[in-house]
Amino acid sequence: MSVIAIANQKGGCGKTTTAVNLASAVAVNSKRVLLIDLDPQSHATLGLNIESQNSIYNVLSTYTSEKLTLKDIIVNVEANFDVAPANILLGTLEQELSDEIGRELKLFEAIKEIESDYDYILIDCPPNLGILTVNAIRAAQEVIIPVEPSRFSLIGVDRLLEIIDLISTRLNHPVKYRLLITMFDSRLRHSFQILNAIKEKYSANLFKTIIHTNVKLKEASLSGQSAVTYAKYSRGSKDYFYLASEIMYRKEASLDNIMRQMVKEKVKQLGEITFSLQNPNAQEVYIVGDFNNWKASEENKLSRNNGGSWVKRLTLRPGTYHYKFVVDGEWQEDPSNPNKEENNFGGYNSLIEI
Incomplete structure (x- = not known):
């Protein structure tokens, strides 16, 4: 099972769009996927038209009147695609957990109970570097950092990388990361200039797939669906299908290298x-x-x-x-x-x- 956090403290970079549509694209490939909405704004939950009284807050909080497990709150939205929804109460967790010992392990421990049920667990992080984001990174093996090609696109990336490094060293939990170019408009020369700057700085940690600007991605969210369901053949859907393929094949890279060597011999x-x-x-x-x-x-x-x-x-x-x-x-x-x-x-x- 792979746990992937999708994080960037800068808003408007396509973080939730990536979380929802990547999860859906992986699920279409017959993989069991859980998307955990860890953002108090609940954009992933709302974008999939989920209405639920219980949320991930009831799983992580010690003050909730109804303590639940992930299995208790999971909602199925598509074939092979489940969601652990969020609500506004998540915003109080930062203060609730501030003095609690082991607060950074809350999500990790919750995931351990259901890890055999899924092939992939994706976590949509809030747009900050608080305790919720730390929980997500501690629970994950990899972090996807969505970055749109704008002048301020890299603001916060270095700070996020510091947090990842801190978790890797102090908590003895190595975490890989990769940047994902999102909202790319190939009609603009400026887009290519920013893209080249990102490649120059992060070439070793950059997805080959690029997510292009596509109106169907916004329309799908407004309709309460993933773009993969709403407009399967749209440019946006195809980009996320390609991203899903890149992630799934990378997961099996070590085994693939061994097999290719055997074939070569x-x-x-x-x-x-x-x-x-x-x-x-x-x-x-x-x-x-x-x-x-x-x-x-x-x-x-x-x-x-x-x-x-x-x-x-x-x-x-x-x-x-x-x-x-x-x-x-x-x-x-x-x-x-x-x-x-x-x-x-x-x-x-x-x-x-x-």
């Missing part, structure tokens, strides 16, 4: 294939497909030649493969390959046979 007859893409305006291009678990890593990055073409030569065993290019965070088909096949996300994958 055993397979003797291999074929070579050159993938190419003409796009002189692109900043970076990756090739992802069945042959690399759809993982956009440095070893799958294309090289750019003087003519503006991007090229990558791979050695593959004979067979049929589905693949796509990831161009500046956007997944697209191979325009030079007419062979395509519809995928589960409502789009198409390019198809090649070796």
Whole structure:
């Protein structure tokens, strides 16, 4: 089971949008998902049209008149997708827990009771670095930090990283983190300038997937649904499907590396294939497909030649493969390959046979 906190003390960065739609996208992939709304503003709860008298407050508070467990408050919203809702009472927990010993372990202990019920637990944190956020980070193995491409986008990121480092050292709980570019408008040159600045500073801890600006994401929230349910084939939904894929395949990276090494040692007859893409305006291009678990890593990055073409030569065993290019965070088909096949996300994958 993986526990992932989604945090940023700066508001308006797409934190709750990411929590809701990532959870839904992972659930569509037949994974059991729990989203814990830890924000007193309850945006995830409200955005999924959940009405419940009980909330995560009743689980974490020692002053509540009705002490409950996570199982008692969980609400199912979609297939494989449950939510532990929040309410305004969560705002009082900061003061309630201020003098309590072990206050930073409250959520961790609550999750231990239901960890076998889920493949992924996502936590939507409040937009601050108080005790609730500390609880979320202590309970998590990884933190996703949504960052929109604006002038003030990195405000608070360094402070959040200090908290993560503090938890890793003082509580002996190492936590990984990655930044996620959200609300990206590819029509604006400014967006690319900020993106390049973020890449320069955090390249080793940055998702390849980029979440683009899309009106369907807002419409879905107003309708009380995830975008994956409300508009499955929209740009916003597809971005979160790609993010879900990146997270799920990364989880199995260690096992995948072992298996690939075993295959490499055993397979003797291999074929070579050159993938190419003409796009002189692109900043970076990756090739992802069945042959690399759809993982956009440095070893799958294309090289750019003087003519503006991007090229990558791979050695593959004979067979049929589905693949796509990831161009500046956007997944697209191979325009030079007419062979395509519809995928589960409502789009198409390019198809090649070796």
